[in-house]
Amino acid sequence: MENNNQTLTGFLLLGLFPPSRIGLFIFILIVIIFLMALFGNLSMFLLILLDVHLHTPMYFLLSQLSLMDLNYISTIVPKMASNYLFGNKSISFIECGVQSFFFLTLAGAEGLLLASMAYDRYLAICFPLHYPIRMSKKVCVLMITGSWIMGSINSCAHTVYALHIPYCRSRSINHFFCDVPAMLTLACMDTWVYEYTVFVSTTLLIAFPFIGIACSYGRVLHAICHMHSTEGRKKAYSTCSTHLTVVTFYYAPFAYTYLRPRSLRSPTEDKILAVFYTILTPMLNPIIYSLRNKEVMGALRRVIQRICSV
Numbered sequence: 001m002e003n004n005n006q007t008l009t010g011f012l013l014l015g016l017f018p019p020s021r022i023g024l025f026i027f028i029l030i031v032i033i034f035l036m037a038l039f040g041n042l043s044m045f046l047l048i049l050l051d052v053h054l055h056t057p058m059y060f061l062l063s064q065l066s067l068m069d070l071n072y073i074s075t076i077v078p079k080m081a082s083n084y085l086f087g088n089k090s091i092s093f094i095e096c097g098v099q100s101f102f103f104l105t106l107a108g109a110e111g112l113l114l115a116s117m118a119y120d121r122y123l124a125i126c127f128p129l130h131y132p133i134r135m136s137k138k139v140c141v142l143m144i145t146g147s148w149i150m151g152s153i154n155s156c157a158h159t160v161y162a163l164h165i166p167y168c169r170s171r172s173i174n175h176f177f178c179d180v181p182a183m184l185t186l187a188c189m190d191t192w193v194y195e196y197t198v199f200v201s202t203t204l205l206i207a208f209p210f211i212g213i214a215c216s217y218g219r220v221l222h223a224i225c226h227m228h229s230t231e232g233r234k235k236a237y238s239t240c241s242t243h244l245t246v247v248t249f250y251y252a253p254f255a256y257t258y259l260r261p262r263s264l265r266s267p268t269e270d271k272i273l274a275v276f277y278t279i280l281t282p283m284l285n286p287i288i289y290s291l292r293n294k295e296v297m298g299a300l301r302r303v304i305q306r307i308c309s310v
Contacts, residue, residue, distance in 0.1 A: 010093050011171045013089050031077075036283050037282040040285075043286065070282070079177070097159055104154060113143070122220055126223045176271060181270075182267070195262060239293075
């Protein structure tokens with residue numbers, strides 16, 4: 001047993017990469033994914049900002065998703081890569097708290113933002129005549145602001161709790177970032193109350209939005225089937241299937257990880273699932289939304305032509 005005061009110097013992140021050639025291969029792969037995510041999300045954000053044809057509620061929400069993903073993956077990967085390259089697995093107590101705060105803020109905010117994007121498509125397809133009124137710029141701003149605020153409040157509560165409980169076991173966190181449930185396995189006290197709050201917050205920010213999205217898509221698919229325009233059906237179906245792909249990649253592993261009791265969780269499985277919602281999803285979002293979207297590709301051509309002409 002270690003003295004409680006010793007833990008104030010920090011923790012050790014055991015990481016994701018095994019000390020072998022396979023570990024080196026995974027490291028290189030994740031660095032490539034990280035760079036793709038940075039380039040893709042930054043490009044998407046700037047493209048929506050620069051092209052007036054994309055100044056609509058749908059793309060305004062999408063630009064915020066790119067901004068969140070840009071910060072999301074930057075919260076996790078640089079520290080993980082630095083620890084692997086320099087052979088230093090340590091992270092200070094304050095750094096761990098900061099990383100945990102930003103991770104939880106962005107995770108909660110993105111979960112709510114994806115639900116807002118689904119609501120936007122639901123109104124656009126099922127109530128096209130009322131769409132300009134119900135999805136005004138003011139409503140978009142309120143949705144985005146609400147997502148950030150609720151994500152921050154939830155994150156603050158969990159992070160403050162994690163930083164104020166006594167730690168007296170091994171300082172080694174069996175994860176590649178400061179995930180609060182993984183940190184609490186090192187606590188000296190019974191944390192069942194906190195585990196209950198994790199279940200409640202995950203239900204509110206992840207499970208309920210996912211259920212709401214699934215229900216709304218039932219109505220959306222019904223409306224698509226009754227569209228008279230073949231081109232309109234294809235466009236609506238493409239947009240909805242794209243969003244549903246992103247939603248599944250994000251919500252499913254997140255909910256499966258955090259809604260299970262601790263007795264049914266394993267560190268290895270948690271780390272593999274975490275790769276989906278912390279690393280893969282931020283990389284896939286800009287790819288899926290750009291390659292399957294004619295409006296985005298058209299905007300990209302216009303911006304490139306404008307730059308070349310200058």
